[in-house]
Amino acid sequence: MNDYEIVMGLEVHIELATQRKIFCRCKNTFAEAANTNVCPVCLGLPGALPVLNPEALSCAVRMGLALQGEINRNSRFDRKNYYYPDNATAYQITQFYEPILKGGRVEVQTETGETKVIRIHEMHLEDDAGKLTHDMERRVSLVDFNRKGVPLLEIVTEPDFRDADEVIAFLEKIRMFALYLGISDGKLHEGSMRADVNLSLRKAGEEALGVRTEMKNLNSFVSIRRAIAYEAERQAQVLDAGGRILFETRRFDEASGTTKTTRTKEEVMDYRYFPEPDLLPVHLPEEYIRKMEEQMPEFPQAKEARYRRDFGLTEEEARILTRHPATAALFEETLRLWEAGTAGVSDASAKNDGQPEDAETRRRAKAVAARMCGDLMYLCREKKADPGQWKITPEALAELLQMQEAGAITTKTARDVFALMFDKNIEPMVYVNEYHLLITKDEDALTTAVDAVLKAQEKSVSDYLSGKEKAAGHLLGCVMKETNGQADPTQARELLLKKLAERKAAGTT
Ligand SMILES: [Zn+2]
Structure with a gap:
């Protein structure tokens, strides 16, 4: 393993916390009864037309500004064609040719305290798929389309990561941007943020990148760390044995701590991307960008x-x-x-x-x-x-x-x-008035309390008189308790010490 350098790039999906879904008026909520927030658009019924939600657009532009990339003044949407039961439209609307953001940079602090720049390749808007639940007992699969059409931001980085610490520092930073921008709660375990890690190895000193595998939907920092450690070791063993790494998607199995092949990677060609005919291109005037800049929070x-x-x-x-x-x-x-x-x-x-x-x-x-x-x-x-x-x-x-x-x-x-x-x-x-917690300056009440404590705490008093000054602290605590914490501590202390001094003087004469 020491002969190799790990090279990683990330694809981070952020679920946007907009009021409505990205292309229809359905509510964007989490954990509601299945298939209650659906309409002809997100169900992909014939003739239904999508319309871009401006709130999702503003989230994307502000994240783009945080990532310091170039906001594309003319972005467009494209269809990524594939069929899966959780995807009623049989295509995903995404941005392939003209994403909303090109380039960008994020600074992260490495373990050694240095600052490292992670380059952003691009960021685009797309819609999420529905959710499948496999009921093994009844041997059925159920589909919930509430999540279909929830806006997603996908951030794609350059292969700039060399270890798991850098990956986690980057994800922490992205989550912090999302929180401060108020666009997502950034919770990995609830799926509001998901990371795919592309990992390859190359011999130390080599320029060319090795063949990579993609680990999908890692849902905690712990899983990410374990998956990276396992996959790097696995690839090193394959290469050392003279084998070849296959370009494929691998799933990290929490229980065994290993990664397993889920499918050999489709080529981009397989998706038959083409411009989405039902949506207009997105033209962003300078004035709009300026308005978004003004809304940026202090990070x-x-x-x-x-x-x-x-x-x-x-x-x-x-x-x-x-x-x-x-x-x-x-x-x-x-x-x-x-x-x-x-x-x-x-x-x-x-x-x-x-x-x-x-x-x-x-x-x-x-x-x-x-x-x-x-x-x-x-x-x-x-x-x-x-x-x-x-x-x-x-x-x-x-x-x-x-x-x-x-x-x-x-x-x-x-x-x-x-x-x-x-x-x-x-x-x-x-509250403090109701429960009589205000400090009183009532000297008579305080004198009564001090006298009562001196009488009740004979042992501490004699300890103090025989030179154990620490006993005064205990006595003061008792006075505060006696007054329900209402005594002024300074005043109580003065009075207590005065009384103790009087006793000492009386005792020595
Ligand atoms: Zn809908």
Whole structure:
């Protein structure tokens, strides 16, 4: 295996999360009763005419801009002819001669921390096929056409990958583009994103490409890694034994971890591609492209740099907050509302070159980041929730952090309420009032609580008096508990230490 270099190219299919299917008005939904979202167009009934969904087009153009390729101002659709039971039209509408995107480049970080450019060959729009279910017991195959006509984007790369890490880094990046553009949820295991890996070997130092095999529809990063390792080893063994690699499609079998031939590859000729006569060519005016450019979001790389520069966040904080658009949005909106909520307060410092204000913003940004990178990520892992699957609103989080900063609630209360906010729509102010969690400055109540604790915790008191200063921490905890967390911790600590000092003085005299 060491004598060979692995050469791989990818074909990535992304199911677009448009409202409607690509060429008809049927709803584009997942997991509904079979054959409920169908019409004459997607069922391929005679005389039905397709019309391109503009939403699918805009998704494609924005992805094309993210891939930094050349948006084809005049793209067209073609028919790829083949019969299969999940394909009622007996052809797929795709873009063969004039795809929507030509060329492009995606930068990925390799394991060694270097940046590598993966070249994009082209990207095109097409429609998905239906779904077959084989019922072995009843010995029947069922077909569901709900998925027929769901818009797909297919991204085809140049053979630029040399190992599985690069492949996964690329797919992560594509998924991130899809998420930030809001065009797909990018879930591999639900089939919203599918990758085919074309793999061949060549002797180290050789220029010419070897014969490749294609592994289809790998549905997790783990499968992709295993399939690549197995197939590279298999090809090396065939070549070492003097054999020949056949140009074919192979299926990765999860259970055995091996790949098996599914069919020898058809030649392009076999599909009899020809221009789709029922659809007009797609002409994109410059104004349309400009409009799409204006709608491009800020992607994680740029966001990360900005968070570090403007808010002084660490590399790790910036990375965690930008990994998913829902996380970044919660962070930015919370900070904005917090700033807006205290705008009057910091007015006085505004004259001072804006410097103290910047420091304030950074301090607040740090506080939001701390709550999100710590507690929020922990809760997501604990509850196996994806970012955004929480009930926390920026309004509520800003309110909670403001209350904590103002010293109205303790850190513990803030954390407890935050954890509740994950699953419930809670207004922090209303909640802490209702459950009496606000810190009180009531000195009489505090004195009563401290006295009660000193009386009940004789052991800790005598420990403290005999020099074990750590016992004070335990006593303070008891006071906070006694006051239901409503005591001001600083005030409680001062009073506790004062009382203990009095006892010490009384004891030594
Ligand atoms: Zn339809």
